[in-house]
Each structure stands twice: as structure tokens, then as C-alpha cells.
Amino acid sequence: MRRVRPLLKKLLWTAAGLLLLAAVGVAAAWSVPLPSRLSAPPSVVMEYRDGTPAHVFLAPDERWRIAAPVERIDPAYLRALFALEDKRFSSHPGVDPLAVVRAAALNVARGRRVSGASTLTMQLVRMLEPRPRTFTSKLVESLRAVQLELRLTKQEVLAAYLQFVPYGRNVEGVEAAALAYFGHTAAHLSPAEIATLLAVPQNPNRRFPTPENRERLRAARDDVARRLLEAEALPRGPEEARVPAEQVLADVRASDVPGGLKAFPREAPHVAVWLRAQRPGQTRLSTTLDGGTQRLVERVMRDAARELKAKGIHNGTAVVVEREQGAVLALVGNFDFFDAEHGGQIVGFATPRSPGSALKPLLYAMGIDQGLTGPEQLVADIPTTYGGYAPRNFDGRFLGLVRLEYALSQSLNMPFVRLLERVGVERFLSALRTSGVTSLVPDPGHYGLSAAVGGIELTPLEVAGLYVAIAGDGRARPLRLLDEGQPPEAPVEVMSPGAAWLTRKALALRDRPDFPERRRLTGLPARVHWKTGTSFGHRDAWAAGSGPRHTAVVWLGNFNHAPSVHLVGADAAGPVLFDILEGVGPRGRSLPEDETVVPEDLMRVEVCAYSGHLPTEACTQRKHVHARRSAVPTAVCPYHQRVEVDVATGLSVGPTCSAGRKTESRVFVTWPATIRRWLEEQHRRLPEPPAPAPGCEPGGARAAPSIVSPAPGHVALLIPGVPADQQEVPLEAEASHERALTWFVDGALLGSARADERVWWTPSVGSHEILVTDDRGLTARRTLVVRERR
Numbered sequence: 001m002r003r004v005r006p007l008l009k010k011l012l013w014t015a016a017g018l019l020l021l022a023a024v025g026v027a028a029a030w031s032v033p034l035p036s037r038l039s040a041p042p043s044v045v046m047e048y049r050d051g052t053p054a055h056v057f058l059a060p061d062e063r064w065r066i067a068a069p070v071e072r073i074d075p076a077y078l079r080a081l082f083a084l085e086d087k088r089f090s091s092h093p094g095v096d097p098l099a100v101v102r103a104a105a106l107n108v109a110r111g112r113r114v115s116g117a118s119t120l121t122m123q124l125v126r127m128l129e130p131r132p133r134t135f136t137s138k139l140v141e142s143l144r145a146v147q148l149e150l151r152l153t154k155q156e157v158l159a160a161y162l163q164f165v166p167y168g169r170n171v172e173g174v175e176a177a178a179l180a181y182f183g184h185t186a187a188h189l190s191p192a193e194i195a196t197l198l199a200v201p202q203n204p205n206r207r208f209p210t211p212e213n214r215e216r217l218r219a220a221r222d223d224v225a226r227r228l229l230e231a232e233a234l235p236r237g238p239e240e241a242r243v244p245a246e247q248v249l250a251d252v253r254a255s256d257v258p259g260g261l262k263a264f265p266r267e268a269p270h271v272a273v274w275l276r277a278q279r280p281g282q283t284r285l286s287t288t289l290d291g292g293t294q295r296l297v298e299r300v301m302r303d304a305a306r307e308l309k310a311k312g313i314h315n316g317t318a319v320v321v322e323r324e325q326g327a328v329l330a331l332v333g334n335f336d337f338f339d340a341e342h343g344g345q346i347v348g349f350a351t352p353r354s355p356g357s358a359l360k361p362l363l364y365a366m367g368i369d370q371g372l373t374g375p376e377q378l379v380a381d382i383p384t385t386y387g388g389y390a391p392r393n394f395d396g397r398f399l400g401l402v403r404l405e406y407a408l409s410q411s412l413n414m415p416f417v418r419l420l421e422r423v424g425v426e427r428f429l430s431a432l433r434t435s436g437v438t439s440l441v442p443d444p445g446h447y448g449l450s451a452a453v454g455g456i457e458l459t460p461l462e463v464a465g466l467y468v469a470i471a472g473d474g475r476a477r478p479l480r481l482l483d484e485g486q487p488p489e490a491p492v493e494v495m496s497p498g499a500a501w502l503t504r505k506a507l508a509l510r511d512r513p514d515f516p517e518r519r520r521l522t523g524l525p526a527r528v529h530w531k532t533g534t535s536f537g538h539r540d541a542w543a544a545g546s547g548p549r550h551t552a553v554v555w556l557g558n559f560n561h562a563p564s565v566h567l568v569g570a571d572a573a574g575p576v577l578f579d580i581l582e583g584v585g586p587r588g589r590s591l592p593e594d595e596t597v598v599p600e601d602l603m604r605v606e607v608c609a610y611s612g613h614l615p616t617e618a619c620t621q622r623k624h625v626h627a628r629r630s631a632v633p634t635a636v637c638p639y640h641q642r643v644e645v646d647v648a649t650g651l652s653v654g655p656t657c658s659a660g661r662k663t664e665s666r667v668f669v670t671w672p673a674t675i676r677r678w679l680e681e682q683h684r685r686l687p688e689p690p691a692p693a694p695g696c697e698p699g700g701a702r703a704a705p706s707i708v709s710p711a712p713g714h715v716a717l718l719i720p721g722v723p724a725d726q727q728e729v730p731l732e733a734e735a736s737h738e739r740a741l742t743w744f745v746d747g748a749l750l751g752s753a754r755a756d757e758r759v760w761w762t763p764s765v766g767s768h769e770i771l772v773t774d775d776r777g778l779t780a781r782r783t784l785v786v787r788e789r790r
Contacts, residue, residue: 055272083233094145168208270333317348326477352457356533371631376612436465471546474500532569543573676756704778
């Protein structure tokens with residue numbers, strides 16, 4: 001008993017010492033920082049929607065090192081790795097005592113070092129902190145390995161090993177090696193590839209894929225494959241159809257080894273650079289881009305660039321969106337990423353540019369939604385000045401009265417400037433923001449009526465969002481480029497389904513100036529509606545449109561704002577758009593004709609066949625058109641006038657002077673005074689209703705005249721040094737053709753003229769009241785402010 005007590009005391013002291021030593025070790029493990037290289041940033045990888053790498057960046061330390069979660073690595077490779085390098089990885093604390101004993105016994109028996117005891121964790125330490133191969137280094141590596149196991153989970157240790165394992169030169173990690181050696185990821189590997197990836201790290205310098213190392217790599221790979229097959233750790237096919245080990249080994253030996261590195265994926269460079277800047281610190285950018293669609297669009301743009309560069313057009317961008325989910329399938333940021341002379345690295349799809357006429361469809365739909373107009377209604381296309389702003393059509397001509405649908409298909413400017421005046425600029429900007437536009441200047445009053453025809457800047461991505469709404473029954477779905485596991489956002493209504501449907505009908509008309517010439521022979525892709533746009537000064541050419549499932553936008557121009565006479569949406573951008581839509585669109589003719597189904601929010605309305613307005617009793621010819629149930633335009637036809645005419649003289653008579661005359665009722669078409677005034681300037685006249693007979697008052701109801709010029713809120717600016725009589729202000733009013741109008745300024749008589757004639761006034765600085773009165777005393781007033789330009 002006396003002997004036992006000292007022994008127990010020694011054992012207790014020993015146990016206490018070991019516990020203290022363990023406590024000190026644990027404290028040290030948590031107080032000593034982990035190897036700094038463990039946190040070295042990996043390469044940033046942008047992926048296509050199917051998970052394949054689209055673009056890989058060098059890591060900040062100039063290495064190809066891709067962080068890949070363990071679940072992305074082929075499980076067969078992991079089983080082979082454990083069998084070859086660390087059979088008890090899941091159970092040891094960083095150092096494997098059984099492996100140490102086995103290696104020591106084998107080395108002593110052979111009289112030389114033939115086996116090591118390094119675990120995967122110890123190998124990871126050696127990768128992170130290289131040291132000379134000495135006993136002291138081995139001891140430090142062991143302590144560091146235990147520290148890693150204490151501070152990290154097994155999964156984290158394995159992920160770090162897979163990221164840092166060396167494959168020669170500046171290639172690190174299994175994922176990077178698989179891409180560099182075989183041209184694909186490590187998600188699916190053949191037996192020969194698994195053996196290669198396990199053989200190279202054992203001696204990276206002598207087995208790195210080069211012509212000089214080919215035979216050494218082949219021998220090492222075949223030896224690894226043989227050992228793995230002996231350990232039943234190399235895949236041999238499914239259980240019901242397992243291939244004999246000898247056959248697998250023969251197949252491995254028959255396959256070639258890589259003789260060099262394959263280029264890392266560097267596709268869609270503009271998207272990759274832009275997204276990396278948008279998501280700093282994020283190493284894996286999972287996008288919605290489709291590899292096949294991206295390459296097709298890049299090829300179309302590359303082919304177009306060859307012809308366009310000869311015409312002075314050096315930059316172009318394209319966007320393709322799959323509408324159902326709002327997923328961006330393709331983005332081309334520029335013709336050539338490496339064209340430094342022409343700003344090749346500017347990300348075109350995110351750069352705001354003037355859209356020209358590309359926003360007119362939104363105005364068209366808003367006019368329908370607000371009940372201001374309809375596709376069949378006549379609108380004025382004549383010169384009008386808004387202060388110093390005088391819009392003109394692309395070809396410099398004006399057409400007088402045209403249907404709104406025709407004005408959209410022909411891309412006339414004046415009807416849409418007038419429509420924007422009625423809709424309201426701020427309401428128009430609000431609709432743009434609802435569709436996903438974020439690049440607008442927020443200052444109230446910054447934009448004016450020129451916003452209808454390009455006096456505003458949007459990015460191609462924002463224009464794509466608008467056209468997605470037009471094609472998607474008026475609902476704007478936020479475009480998705482990054483797949484971050486979030487469900488798609490709910491769409492927001494920008495326009496009603498009925499307005500969107502009527503807009504698509506107008507945009508599907510093919511007898512229009514922007515119909516590409518070569519497509520008259522080859523035809524258009526199935527069910528396409530589109531719009532082109534050209535900015536002022538020929539600096540931007542746009543084409544935007546949709547097929548059955550996709551929406552695409554094309555922009556062409558120069559980022560240094562250099563103009564080109566060839567920068568015309570119809571001629572330059574339109575053909576590229578149709579090539580893209582045809583390339584991505586569904587094949588065959590078995591497409592549902594859903595455009596023939598009228599939305600429920602539309603109803604058929606009877607209108608005047610000539611004007612498109614609600615008919616009066618003078619409208620003898622009528623037709624039915626579609627209009628929104630809740631916003632049917634209420635204005636009646638202003639063009640048809642029924643007049644009682646003296647058959648003998650052909651002059652009009654009224655109720656007070658028709659007695660004793662043979663009269664009949666006739667219908668005449670009268671145009672607004674603004675149209676008649678413009679025709680007079682063109683030396684053209686329209687037939688007019690007959691003048692009243694002597695002593696007779698004209699028949700029909702009469703409204704007060706309305707002042708057209710100066711416009712409401714207009715401020716006239718006088719140029720210093722120029723005589724005032726050379727800066728006269730035109731006074732114009734809208735009234736019936738037969739009326740004489742008298743003009744007053746500040747109560748003083750200025751003069752009289754017919755309704756279809758102008759009166760000119762010499763301005764002076766100050767605030768002036770302008771009054772016009774007709775021959776029956778009906779009047780209109782307007783205040784005009786005149787200032788001197790500074």
C-alpha cells in the first residue's frame with residue numbers, strides 16, 4: 001500500500017502536468033494568429049447560369065487560385081484523396097498518431113525514409129508557411145495542424161486544402177488546376193484526371209504540364225491510378241455495370257496527359273469587370289447569363305463591328321433579356337475590350353446615352369391610359385416652337401394631320417412633344433422610374449418637352465427594362481443579372497395591359513422607315529415588335545424590340561461623342577437587333593398567336609372613321625376601335641361640320657335667314673387653324689366650308705378661341721444688341737376658319753387677322769397680358785414674360 005501511494009501521486013502530478021500542458025496548448029492555439037496566407041483573397045470567378053466559369057480573374061497575389069466549396073468537387077476525387085493522402089482525416093486532431101507509428105516503423109525497417117506521416121492538415125500548414133524539411137519544422141507543422149483543427153471545422157480545413165494545394169507555377173487549388181489542365185471544373189472528373197490531379201502536388205515542379213515533364217507526369221499518374229485501384233478508391237462505374245480494375249488502369253494509361261495549360265475563361269469581360277466593381281469582396285459571381293446566348297450575341301456584334309468601323313462607328317452594346325423571369329441572358333459592353341483608342345473598356349450597357357425616339361412607345365401608352373388619345377385619332381405634325389425649342393422630324397419634313405399610330409410607326413417628333421405636354425413631364429419621368437430607370441437627374445424641372453425625342457439619357461439596360469414592360473402586358477419586372485438565391489421581385493405596372501397591347505400593335509407595323517432593307521428579302525423573326533431611335537446630331541443609334549420570349553436592345557455610337565451620318569437607328573442598329581432576335585428566338589412556326597387575344601381591359605368603341613374621335617351626327621362614316629374601358633377618350637370629332645346651304649348660291653344660311661330659300665344640309669371637313677396656317681405657308685390650301693350668305697349668321701356652335709403661341713408659361717428672351725423689331729413674337733390662336741380675330745397687348749390694339757393667319761408683336765422687357773377676341777366677343781388671355789438674356 002505504501003508503494004502504491006507514491007505511484008498514484010506521480011500519476012496525478014503527471015496527469016495534472018499534461019492537463020496544464022494541454023491547457024497552455026489550447027490557449028496558445030487560440031492566442032497565436034492563424035497563418036496569414038489562409039485569408040489571402042482567391043480569384044474572382046464570374047459564372048454562367050449553369051455554373052460554368054465565364055471569367056476568371058487573377059488573385060491579388062498574381063496566382064490562379066479559385067475558392068470552391070467542397071460540395072462542388074467531384075466526390076470521387078475526394079475519396080481518392082483521402083485514400084492516398086489521409087485515410088483518417090475525419091477522426092484525427094491534425095496529427096495522425098497511427099500514421100506516425102507506421103511511418104517510423106517502416107522507415108526504421110528499410111533504413112531510409114520511404115514513408116511520411118503528414119496529414120492533409122499538416123500539408124495545408126506547409127502550403128501556407130513553407131519551411132525547410134527538418135525535424136523542428138515537422139514539429140512546428142504538427143502544432144500548427146492541431147491549431148487549425150481546433151480553430152476550424154473539418155470542412156473548412158478540407159476547403160482550404162483544396163484551395164491552396166500547389167499545381168506548379170502560379171496555379172493553386174483543385175478547381176484552378178482542373179480548368180488549367182482539362183478546360184473544365186472539378187465537379188466531374190474521369191479516373192485519369194483524378195489520378196493526374198493527385199500526382200502533380202506530390203512534386204509540382206517536375207510534374208507540371210510541360211512537354212519536358214510529360215513522361216514523368218505520365219509515370220506518376222499511372223502509378224497513382226494503380227495504387228488507388230488497389231485500394232478500391234478509383235471510380236469504376238455504377239454498381240450494376242462495374243468495369244474491371246485492369247480495364248480502368250488500361251484506359252488511364254491509354255489517355256494522354258496535359259502537355260501545357262489551357263487558357264482560363266475570360267469571356268464577357270465588360271460584365272465581369274462591372275460586376276466585380278459592383279460586388280467588392282465577393283469571390284463568386286453567379287449570373288443569369290447564358291453561355292450560348294452570350295457567345296451568339298458577341299458574334300453578331302463582332303460581325304457588325306467590321307462594317308461599322310469603316311463608317312466611323314467604333315462602339316456598340318447589346319442586351320438580351322428573357323422576359324418571364326426578367327433574367328439577363330446576354331450583355332455585350334463594347335465591340336472590343338482591348339480597343340484602347342476608342343474606349344473599348346467602357347461598359348456600354350451601363351452608360352447613359354440619348355435614346356432618340358426609343359421612348360415614344362411609353363408616351364403612346366400613357367396617352368391611351370389617361371384617355372387623352374387613341375391610336376386612330378388624328379394628331380398635328382406641324383412646326384411648333386416652345387420658347388427656344390423647335391422640334392423637327394428626322395427628315396426635316398412635316399405631314400400635317402396623321403393618325404397617332406402612324407406617327408409612332410413613322411417616328412414623327414411633333415405629335416409626341418405635344419402629347420408629352422398633355423401627359424406631363426414629371427408623370428412621364430415617374431413612369432420611367434417605375435420601369436426601373438435610376439440614372440435620371442432628380443432635380444425637379446431639369447427635363448423639358450425634349451424628353452419625348454431624346455432630351456434625356458438612359459442606359460441600354462434601362463431601355464431594356466422599359467421594353468420588357470411593353471412586351472409583358474405593361475408590367476415592369478426588375479432585371480436580374482446576379483443569381484443570389486433571392487426569388488424574383490414582383491412586377492410593377494407601368495401601363496395597362498390594354499395600352500401595352502395597342503402599343504405592340506403599332507410597333508409591329510412593317511410599312512415604316514425603320515424596316516431594314518435586307519429584311520424585306522429575308523423577312524423578320526416571328527412575332528417581333530420594335531422601335532428604333534436616332535439622337536440629335538447622329539451620335540446614337542438605337543434599336544429595341546421583343547420576340548415571343550426575349551427582349552433585346554442594341555446601341556451603337558462613339559463614346560467620345562463623335563457623330564457619324566451612318567448613326568441612324570433604322571440603318572445601323574435595326575439590322576443588328578433583328579439578327580439577335582432571330583438567333584435567340586424559338587425556331588419553327590408553332591408559336592401561339594397570343595397577340596390576337598384582346599386584353600379584358602379593352603372595349604370596342606365606335607369612332608369617326610376619319611378622325612378617330614367620338615362621332616358627332618356630322619360623321620357619316622364610322623368604325624369600331626379598341627379603347628380602355630376606364631379611359632375612353634371623350635373628345636368628339638372636331639373636323640366634321642354640318643352646314644345648312646342655300647342650294648342656289650352654295651352659301652351657308654342660318655335659322656334666321658333660311659325662310660324662302662331652298663336649302664339642304666351638307667357635311668364639310670374643317671381643319672384646325674394651326675394646320676391651315678401651316679398649309680398657307682406651304683402655299684397649299686384646303687377646301688373650306690361655304691361663307692355665310694349676306695345677312696346670315698354662320699350655323700353651328702361656337703367656342704372661344706384658344707391661344708397657341710405664345711405657349712403657357714413661355715418666357716421670351718431678348719438678345720442684347722439686336723433690334724427688338726428683329727425679335728418679333730408670333731401670336732397664333734386656334735379658332736374656326738371663318739372667324740376674324742383681334743389681338744390686344746396690355747390693352748392696346750395690335751391688329752386683326754383671320755384665324756389661320758399670324759400676327760407679329762415687337763416685344764419689350766416686362767410682363768405683358770395678351771388677349772385675343774373673335775367677332776362674337778369670345779376671348780382668351782395669356783401672360784407673357786419678356787426678359788433680356790444675360
